[in-house]
Amino acid sequence: MLRLILADAELERVPETIAGHPAVVKNAKKRGKRPGGVLLDSNLHHSAMRGLPEWERRGRPDIAHAFLLLSLDSIANQRGEMEIMIHTRNDEIIFVSPETRLPKGYNRFCGLMESLFLNGVVPNKESPLLRIEKMALPELLKNYEASGITVLHPEGESLTLSEHMGRIDLSEHTFVIGGFAVGDFRTDFSGISHDKVSISDLLLKVWTVTSEVIVNYEIAAGIR
Protein backbone atom coordinates (compact mmCIF):
# COMPACT_ATOMS: atom_id res chain seq x y z
CA MET A 1 0.00 0.00 0.00
CA LEU A 2 1.35 3.39 -1.08
CA ARG A 3 0.61 6.28 1.26
CA LEU A 4 1.18 9.53 -0.59
CA ILE A 5 1.35 12.82 1.30
CA LEU A 6 1.64 16.25 -0.30
CA ALA A 7 3.43 18.25 2.38
CA ASP A 8 3.54 21.97 3.12
CA ALA A 9 1.10 22.44 0.26
CA GLU A 10 0.52 26.08 -0.58
CA LEU A 11 -3.22 25.75 -0.07
CA GLU A 12 -4.98 28.27 2.15
CA ARG A 13 -7.74 30.85 2.18
CA VAL A 14 -6.97 34.53 1.61
CA PRO A 15 -5.35 35.75 4.87
CA GLU A 16 -7.27 38.46 6.76
CA THR A 17 -4.49 41.00 6.31
CA ILE A 18 -5.11 41.23 2.56
CA ALA A 19 -8.84 40.38 2.42
CA GLY A 20 -9.61 44.07 1.88
CA HIS A 21 -7.25 44.50 -1.09
CA PRO A 22 -9.10 45.60 -4.27
CA ALA A 23 -7.78 42.62 -6.32
CA VAL A 24 -9.13 40.19 -3.73
CA VAL A 25 -12.47 41.94 -3.21
CA LYS A 26 -13.14 42.26 -6.95
CA ASN A 27 -12.39 38.63 -7.66
CA ALA A 28 -14.43 37.34 -4.70
CA LYS A 29 -17.40 39.48 -5.72
CA LYS A 30 -17.27 38.11 -9.26
CA ARG A 31 -17.62 34.62 -7.79
CA GLY A 32 -20.27 35.63 -5.25
CA LYS A 33 -18.03 34.81 -2.28
CA ARG A 34 -16.80 36.56 0.85
CA PRO A 35 -13.16 37.79 0.26
CA GLY A 36 -11.92 35.81 3.31
CA GLY A 37 -13.63 32.65 2.07
CA VAL A 38 -11.82 32.25 -1.26
CA LEU A 39 -8.61 30.32 -1.86
CA LEU A 40 -5.43 32.34 -2.14
CA ASP A 41 -4.34 32.06 -5.78
CA SER A 42 -1.14 33.64 -7.03
CA ASN A 43 -2.61 33.94 -10.52
CA LEU A 44 -5.52 36.05 -9.28
CA HIS A 45 -4.10 37.78 -6.22
CA HIS A 46 -0.58 38.55 -7.34
CA SER A 47 -0.71 42.28 -6.65
CA ALA A 48 -2.31 41.76 -3.23
CA MET A 49 0.16 39.09 -2.14
CA ARG A 50 3.28 41.24 -2.04
CA GLY A 51 2.32 42.28 1.49
CA LEU A 52 2.45 38.68 2.76
CA PRO A 53 5.46 36.91 4.28
CA GLU A 54 6.82 34.26 1.87
CA TRP A 55 4.51 35.63 -0.83
CA GLU A 56 6.64 34.21 -3.66
CA ARG A 57 5.66 30.64 -2.83
CA ARG A 58 2.08 31.01 -1.56
CA GLY A 59 -1.30 30.61 -3.30
CA ARG A 60 -0.83 27.49 -5.43
CA PRO A 61 -4.09 25.47 -5.38
CA ASP A 62 -3.18 24.30 -8.90
CA ILE A 63 -0.45 22.11 -7.38
CA ALA A 64 -2.88 20.36 -5.03
CA HIS A 65 -5.30 20.00 -7.95
CA ALA A 66 -2.75 18.27 -10.20
CA PHE A 67 -1.63 16.06 -7.29
CA LEU A 68 -5.19 14.89 -6.64
CA LEU A 69 -6.05 14.37 -10.33
CA LEU A 70 -3.04 12.09 -10.76
CA SER A 71 -3.36 10.24 -7.45
CA LEU A 72 -7.09 9.59 -7.51
CA ASP A 73 -7.23 8.31 -11.08
CA SER A 74 -4.06 6.22 -10.84
CA ILE A 75 -4.14 2.45 -11.35
CA ALA A 76 -2.81 1.99 -7.79
CA ASN A 77 -5.66 3.99 -6.28
CA GLN A 78 -8.31 2.36 -8.46
CA ARG A 79 -6.96 -1.00 -7.23
CA GLY A 80 -7.40 0.11 -3.61
CA GLU A 81 -3.65 0.31 -2.98
CA MET A 82 -3.31 3.97 -1.97
CA GLU A 83 -3.91 6.40 0.88
CA ILE A 84 -3.86 10.05 -0.17
CA MET A 85 -3.40 13.08 2.10
CA ILE A 86 -2.53 16.75 1.82
CA HIS A 87 -0.77 18.71 4.55
CA THR A 88 -1.12 22.50 4.24
CA ARG A 89 1.13 25.41 5.20
CA ASN A 90 -1.23 26.15 8.11
CA ASP A 91 -0.75 22.64 9.57
CA GLU A 92 -4.00 21.10 8.50
CA ILE A 93 -4.32 17.57 7.14
CA ILE A 94 -6.81 16.82 4.37
CA PHE A 95 -7.79 13.15 4.40
CA VAL A 96 -8.89 12.10 0.90
CA SER A 97 -11.20 9.14 0.39
CA PRO A 98 -9.97 6.94 -2.49
CA GLU A 99 -13.50 7.08 -3.93
CA THR A 100 -13.40 10.85 -4.33
CA ARG A 101 -14.25 12.06 -7.82
CA LEU A 102 -13.05 15.59 -8.39
CA PRO A 103 -15.34 18.06 -10.13
CA LYS A 104 -14.30 18.81 -13.72
CA GLY A 105 -12.22 21.94 -14.07
CA TYR A 106 -9.96 24.06 -11.91
CA ASN A 107 -12.55 26.62 -10.83
CA ARG A 108 -14.88 23.95 -9.50
CA PHE A 109 -11.97 22.32 -7.69
CA CYS A 110 -11.32 25.64 -5.94
CA GLY A 111 -15.02 25.82 -4.98
CA LEU A 112 -14.76 22.35 -3.47
CA MET A 113 -11.69 23.30 -1.41
CA GLU A 114 -13.40 26.50 -0.21
CA SER A 115 -16.34 24.43 0.94
CA LEU A 116 -13.95 22.04 2.72
CA PHE A 117 -12.21 24.90 4.57
CA LEU A 118 -15.61 26.32 5.56
CA ASN A 119 -17.36 23.14 6.67
CA GLY A 120 -14.51 20.80 7.60
CA VAL A 121 -15.92 18.02 5.41
CA VAL A 122 -17.34 17.60 1.88
CA PRO A 123 -19.88 16.70 0.70
CA ASN A 124 -21.32 16.07 4.22
CA LYS A 125 -20.60 14.55 7.64
CA GLU A 126 -22.59 11.38 6.94
CA SER A 127 -20.43 10.25 4.01
CA PRO A 128 -17.36 12.48 3.89
CA LEU A 129 -15.04 12.22 0.89
CA LEU A 130 -12.69 14.94 2.07
CA ARG A 131 -12.10 15.83 5.70
CA ILE A 132 -9.77 18.50 7.11
CA GLU A 133 -8.25 18.47 10.58
CA LYS A 134 -5.79 20.72 12.42
CA MET A 135 -2.56 18.72 12.78
CA ALA A 136 1.16 19.25 12.24
CA LEU A 137 2.86 16.87 9.83
CA PRO A 138 5.27 15.22 12.33
CA GLU A 139 2.28 14.30 14.50
CA LEU A 140 0.69 12.52 11.53
CA LEU A 141 3.92 10.87 10.41
CA LYS A 142 4.54 9.40 13.89
CA ASN A 143 1.77 6.89 13.05
CA TYR A 144 3.58 5.73 9.92
CA GLU A 145 7.19 5.58 11.13
CA ALA A 146 7.14 1.82 11.74
CA SER A 147 6.35 0.94 8.12
CA GLY A 148 8.88 3.36 6.62
CA ILE A 149 8.81 6.93 5.37
CA THR A 150 10.58 8.48 2.38
CA VAL A 151 10.84 12.24 1.98
CA LEU A 152 11.69 13.32 -1.57
CA HIS A 153 14.18 16.14 -1.33
CA PRO A 154 16.77 17.57 -3.74
CA GLU A 155 19.41 17.23 -1.02
CA GLY A 156 18.62 13.58 -0.30
CA GLU A 157 20.58 10.50 -1.32
CA SER A 158 20.76 10.30 -5.11
CA LEU A 159 18.80 7.18 -6.15
CA THR A 160 16.39 6.28 -8.91
CA LEU A 161 12.92 5.45 -7.64
CA SER A 162 13.20 1.90 -8.98
CA GLU A 163 16.42 1.42 -6.97
CA HIS A 164 14.74 2.84 -3.87
CA MET A 165 11.56 0.77 -4.36
CA GLY A 166 13.79 -2.33 -4.25
CA ARG A 167 15.01 -1.41 -0.77
CA ILE A 168 11.72 -0.65 0.99
CA ASP A 169 8.82 -2.76 2.22
CA LEU A 170 6.22 -2.31 -0.52
CA SER A 171 3.40 -3.74 1.60
CA GLU A 172 3.15 -0.33 3.30
CA HIS A 173 5.27 2.75 2.76
CA THR A 174 4.76 6.49 3.05
CA PHE A 175 6.12 8.92 0.45
CA VAL A 176 6.22 12.64 1.23
CA ILE A 177 6.28 15.10 -1.69
CA GLY A 178 6.67 18.86 -1.23
CA GLY A 179 3.55 20.76 -2.34
CA PHE A 180 5.32 23.98 -3.30
CA ALA A 181 7.26 25.35 -6.27
CA VAL A 182 9.72 27.66 -4.52
CA GLY A 183 12.01 27.08 -1.54
CA ASP A 184 12.28 24.19 0.89
CA PHE A 185 9.98 22.23 3.22
CA ARG A 186 8.74 24.37 6.12
CA THR A 187 8.16 21.25 8.21
CA ASP A 188 11.04 20.02 10.38
CA PHE A 189 11.41 16.27 9.80
CA SER A 190 14.30 15.85 12.27
CA GLY A 191 12.19 14.07 14.90
CA ILE A 192 10.86 11.53 12.39
CA SER A 193 12.91 8.59 11.18
CA HIS A 194 12.86 8.63 7.39
CA ASP A 195 14.88 8.18 4.20
CA LYS A 196 15.69 11.38 2.32
CA VAL A 197 15.94 10.64 -1.39
CA SER A 198 16.69 12.77 -4.46
CA ILE A 199 15.33 11.13 -7.61
CA SER A 200 16.90 13.48 -10.12
CA ASP A 201 19.38 16.32 -10.45
CA LEU A 202 16.75 18.10 -12.56
CA LEU A 203 14.24 20.52 -11.09
CA LEU A 204 10.95 18.61 -11.29
CA LYS A 205 7.47 19.98 -10.81
CA VAL A 206 5.18 18.43 -8.22
CA TRP A 207 3.05 16.62 -10.84
CA THR A 208 6.16 15.04 -12.34
CA VAL A 209 7.34 13.76 -8.96
CA THR A 210 3.82 12.49 -8.16
CA SER A 211 3.65 10.66 -11.46
CA GLU A 212 7.15 9.14 -11.00
CA VAL A 213 6.37 7.87 -7.49
CA ILE A 214 3.03 6.32 -8.40
CA VAL A 215 4.14 4.57 -11.60
CA ASN A 216 7.42 3.32 -10.10
CA TYR A 217 5.49 1.96 -7.11
CA GLU A 218 2.98 0.20 -9.38
CA ILE A 219 5.76 -1.45 -11.35
CA ALA A 220 7.71 -2.52 -8.23
CA ALA A 221 4.59 -3.84 -6.47
CA GLY A 222 3.19 -5.50 -9.61
CA ILE A 223 -0.03 -3.48 -9.59
CA ARG A 224 -1.74 -3.50 -13.00
Place this chain on the structure above:
Amino acid sequence: MLRLILADAELERVPETIAGHPAVVKNAKKRGKRPGGVLLDSNLHHSAMRGLPEWERRGRPDIAHAFLLLSLDSIANQRGEMEIMIHTRNDEIIFVSPETRLPKGYNRFCGLMESLFLNGVVPNKESPLLRIEKMALPELLKNYEASGITVLHPEGESLTLSEHMGRIDLSEHTFVIGGFAVGDFRTDFSGISHDKVSISDLLLKVWTVTSEVIVNYEIAAGIR
Protein backbone atom coordinates in the same frame (compact mmCIF):
# COMPACT_ATOMS: atom_id res chain seq x y z
CA MET B 1 13.39 8.92 -28.32
CA LEU B 2 9.75 8.90 -27.26
CA ARG B 3 7.35 10.62 -29.65
CA LEU B 4 4.09 11.28 -27.83
CA ILE B 5 0.99 12.31 -29.76
CA LEU B 6 -2.31 13.32 -28.20
CA ALA B 7 -4.81 12.33 -30.89
CA ASP B 8 -8.32 13.58 -31.68
CA ALA B 9 -7.89 16.04 -28.83
CA GLU B 10 -11.08 17.93 -28.04
CA LEU B 11 -9.40 21.27 -28.56
CA GLU B 12 -11.11 23.81 -30.84
CA ARG B 13 -12.50 27.31 -30.92
CA VAL B 14 -16.22 27.94 -30.39
CA PRO B 15 -17.92 26.85 -33.65
CA GLU B 16 -19.72 29.60 -35.58
CA THR B 17 -23.11 27.93 -35.14
CA ILE B 18 -23.11 28.63 -31.39
CA ALA B 19 -20.97 31.80 -31.28
CA GLY B 20 -24.12 33.86 -30.77
CA HIS B 21 -25.40 31.85 -27.80
CA PRO B 22 -25.77 34.02 -24.65
CA ALA B 23 -23.52 31.72 -22.56
CA VAL B 24 -20.73 32.07 -25.13
CA VAL B 25 -21.15 35.82 -25.68
CA LYS B 26 -21.24 36.59 -21.94
CA ASN B 27 -18.12 34.58 -21.20
CA ALA B 28 -16.16 35.99 -24.15
CA LYS B 29 -17.09 39.54 -23.18
CA LYS B 30 -15.89 38.97 -19.61
CA ARG B 31 -12.50 38.01 -21.04
CA GLY B 32 -12.46 40.83 -23.61
CA LYS B 33 -12.50 38.40 -26.58
CA ARG B 34 -14.55 37.85 -29.72
CA PRO B 35 -17.01 34.91 -29.12
CA GLY B 36 -15.60 33.02 -32.13
CA GLY B 37 -12.04 33.46 -30.87
CA VAL B 38 -12.35 31.67 -27.52
CA LEU B 39 -11.72 27.99 -26.89
CA LEU B 40 -14.76 25.77 -26.61
CA ASP B 41 -14.93 24.69 -22.95
CA SER B 42 -17.57 22.29 -21.70
CA ASN B 43 -17.34 23.82 -18.21
CA LEU B 44 -18.24 27.27 -19.50
CA HIS B 45 -20.36 26.55 -22.58
CA HIS B 46 -22.35 23.56 -21.44
CA SER B 47 -25.78 25.03 -22.16
CA ALA B 48 -24.69 26.29 -25.60
CA MET B 49 -23.09 23.00 -26.63
CA ARG B 50 -26.25 20.88 -26.73
CA GLY B 51 -26.81 22.11 -30.27
CA LEU B 52 -23.50 20.66 -31.50
CA PRO B 53 -22.93 17.20 -32.98
CA GLU B 54 -20.97 15.00 -30.53
CA TRP B 55 -21.43 17.69 -27.87
CA GLU B 56 -20.91 15.22 -25.01
CA ARG B 57 -17.21 14.83 -25.82
CA ARG B 58 -16.25 18.28 -27.10
CA GLY B 59 -14.66 21.28 -25.39
CA ARG B 60 -11.95 19.74 -23.21
CA PRO B 61 -8.89 22.05 -23.27
CA ASP B 62 -8.16 20.82 -19.73
CA ILE B 63 -7.08 17.47 -21.20
CA ALA B 64 -4.54 19.06 -23.55
CA HIS B 65 -3.35 21.21 -20.65
CA ALA B 66 -2.70 18.24 -18.36
CA PHE B 67 -1.02 16.36 -21.24
CA LEU B 68 1.37 19.24 -21.89
CA LEU B 69 2.14 19.90 -18.22
CA LEU B 70 3.17 16.27 -17.73
CA SER B 71 5.02 15.85 -21.03
CA LEU B 72 6.97 19.09 -20.99
CA ASP B 73 8.20 18.79 -17.41
CA SER B 74 9.00 15.08 -17.60
CA ILE B 75 12.53 13.79 -17.05
CA ALA B 76 12.50 12.34 -20.60
CA ASN B 77 11.70 15.71 -22.14
CA GLN B 78 14.16 17.60 -19.97
CA ARG B 79 16.82 15.12 -21.14
CA GLY B 80 15.96 15.89 -24.77
CA GLU B 81 14.43 12.46 -25.39
CA MET B 82 10.90 13.47 -26.44
CA GLU B 83 8.89 14.87 -29.31
CA ILE B 84 5.45 16.18 -28.30
CA MET B 85 2.49 16.81 -30.60
CA ILE B 86 -1.25 17.34 -30.36
CA HIS B 87 -3.71 16.40 -33.10
CA THR B 88 -7.11 18.09 -32.84
CA ARG B 89 -10.63 17.05 -33.81
CA ASN B 90 -10.43 19.48 -36.75
CA ASP B 91 -7.34 17.75 -38.16
CA GLU B 92 -4.72 20.21 -37.10
CA ILE B 93 -1.33 19.24 -35.70
CA ILE B 94 0.25 21.32 -32.93
CA PHE B 95 4.03 20.90 -32.91
CA VAL B 96 5.37 21.58 -29.43
CA SER B 97 8.96 22.65 -28.91
CA PRO B 98 10.53 20.75 -26.00
CA GLU B 99 11.69 24.10 -24.58
CA THR B 100 8.13 25.39 -24.22
CA ARG B 101 7.30 26.67 -20.75
CA LEU B 102 3.56 26.82 -20.22
CA PRO B 103 2.09 29.87 -18.51
CA LYS B 104 0.98 29.21 -14.92
CA GLY B 105 -2.71 28.43 -14.59
CA TYR B 106 -5.48 27.06 -16.76
CA ASN B 107 -6.92 30.39 -17.88
CA ARG B 108 -3.57 31.58 -19.20
CA PHE B 109 -3.10 28.27 -20.98
CA CYS B 110 -6.41 28.86 -22.77
CA GLY B 111 -5.23 32.34 -23.74
CA LEU B 112 -2.07 30.82 -25.22
CA MET B 113 -4.06 28.30 -27.28
CA GLU B 114 -6.40 31.04 -28.52
CA SER B 115 -3.40 33.02 -29.66
CA LEU B 116 -2.03 29.91 -31.40
CA PHE B 117 -5.30 29.29 -33.28
CA LEU B 118 -5.39 32.97 -34.28
CA ASN B 119 -1.77 33.42 -35.37
CA GLY B 120 -0.64 29.91 -36.26
CA VAL B 121 2.47 30.24 -34.06
CA VAL B 122 3.33 31.43 -30.55
CA PRO B 123 5.08 33.49 -29.36
CA ASN B 124 6.22 34.57 -32.88
CA LYS B 125 7.41 33.30 -36.27
CA GLU B 126 11.07 34.03 -35.54
CA SER B 127 11.31 31.63 -32.59
CA PRO B 128 8.11 29.58 -32.49
CA LEU B 129 7.51 27.35 -29.46
CA LEU B 130 4.10 26.14 -30.66
CA ARG B 131 3.10 25.89 -34.31
CA ILE B 132 -0.21 24.67 -35.72
CA GLU B 133 -0.71 23.20 -39.17
CA LYS B 134 -3.69 21.70 -41.02
CA MET B 135 -3.01 17.97 -41.34
CA ALA B 136 -4.84 14.71 -40.78
CA LEU B 137 -3.28 12.28 -38.32
CA PRO B 138 -2.59 9.41 -40.79
CA GLU B 139 -0.63 11.83 -42.98
CA LEU B 140 1.57 12.71 -39.99
CA LEU B 141 1.92 9.11 -38.83
CA LYS B 142 3.11 7.96 -42.29
CA ASN B 143 6.43 9.63 -41.44
CA TYR B 144 6.83 7.56 -38.28
CA GLU B 145 5.67 4.12 -39.45
CA ALA B 146 9.18 2.80 -40.02
CA SER B 147 10.28 3.26 -36.41
CA GLY B 148 7.12 1.81 -34.90
CA ILE B 149 3.78 3.18 -33.70
CA THR B 150 1.67 2.12 -30.72
CA VAL B 151 -1.92 3.25 -30.36
CA LEU B 152 -3.27 2.90 -26.81
CA HIS B 153 -6.81 1.60 -27.07
CA PRO B 154 -9.12 -0.27 -24.66
CA GLU B 155 -9.73 -2.88 -27.34
CA GLY B 156 -6.03 -3.49 -28.03
CA GLU B 157 -3.88 -6.42 -26.96
CA SER B 158 -3.80 -6.61 -23.17
CA LEU B 159 -0.19 -5.91 -22.12
CA THR B 160 1.51 -3.96 -19.36
CA LEU B 161 3.55 -1.07 -20.65
CA SER B 162 6.74 -2.60 -19.26
CA GLU B 163 6.04 -5.79 -21.26
CA HIS B 164 5.36 -3.73 -24.38
CA MET B 165 8.45 -1.54 -23.89
CA GLY B 166 10.52 -4.73 -23.95
CA ARG B 167 9.26 -5.56 -27.43
CA ILE B 168 9.74 -2.25 -29.21
CA ASP B 169 12.78 -0.32 -30.44
CA LEU B 170 13.28 2.29 -27.73
CA SER B 171 15.66 4.37 -29.84
CA GLU B 172 12.59 5.82 -31.59
CA HIS B 173 8.94 4.96 -31.07
CA THR B 174 5.65 6.81 -31.42
CA PHE B 175 2.87 6.47 -28.83
CA VAL B 176 -0.62 7.71 -29.66
CA ILE B 177 -2.96 8.59 -26.76
CA GLY B 178 -6.61 9.59 -27.26
CA GLY B 179 -7.24 13.19 -26.21
CA PHE B 180 -10.91 12.72 -25.28
CA ALA B 181 -12.89 11.45 -22.28
CA VAL B 182 -15.93 9.98 -24.04
CA GLY B 183 -16.20 7.58 -26.99
CA ASP B 184 -13.58 6.27 -29.40
CA PHE B 185 -10.91 7.68 -31.74
CA ARG B 186 -12.44 9.58 -34.66
CA THR B 187 -9.29 8.96 -36.72
CA ASP B 188 -9.18 5.81 -38.85
CA PHE B 189 -5.83 4.08 -38.23
CA SER B 190 -6.45 1.22 -40.67
CA GLY B 191 -4.02 2.53 -43.29
CA ILE B 192 -1.20 2.87 -40.76
CA SER B 193 0.79 -0.09 -39.50
CA HIS B 194 0.74 -0.01 -35.71
CA ASP B 195 0.40 -2.03 -32.50
CA LYS B 196 -2.89 -1.59 -30.65
CA VAL B 197 -2.32 -2.04 -26.93
CA SER B 198 -4.61 -1.93 -23.90
CA ILE B 199 -2.60 -1.22 -20.74
CA SER B 200 -5.40 -1.81 -18.23
CA ASP B 201 -8.96 -3.09 -17.91
CA LEU B 202 -9.65 0.06 -15.84
CA LEU B 203 -10.97 3.25 -17.36
CA LEU B 204 -8.01 5.62 -17.18
CA LYS B 205 -8.02 9.35 -17.70
CA VAL B 206 -5.71 10.90 -20.27
CA TRP B 207 -3.27 12.25 -17.67
CA THR B 208 -2.94 8.80 -16.11
CA VAL B 209 -2.15 7.20 -19.48
CA THR B 210 0.31 10.00 -20.28
CA SER B 211 2.06 9.52 -16.97
CA GLU B 212 2.20 5.71 -17.38
CA VAL B 213 3.70 5.94 -20.88
CA ILE B 214 6.35 8.49 -19.98
CA VAL B 215 7.56 6.85 -16.75
CA ASN B 216 7.53 3.32 -18.21
CA TYR B 217 9.52 4.59 -21.20
CA GLU B 218 12.05 6.32 -18.94
CA ILE B 219 12.56 3.15 -16.92
CA ALA B 220 12.87 0.92 -20.01
CA ALA B 221 15.24 3.31 -21.77
CA GLY B 222 17.27 4.04 -18.63
CA ILE B 223 16.59 7.78 -18.70
CA ARG B 224 17.18 9.40 -15.31
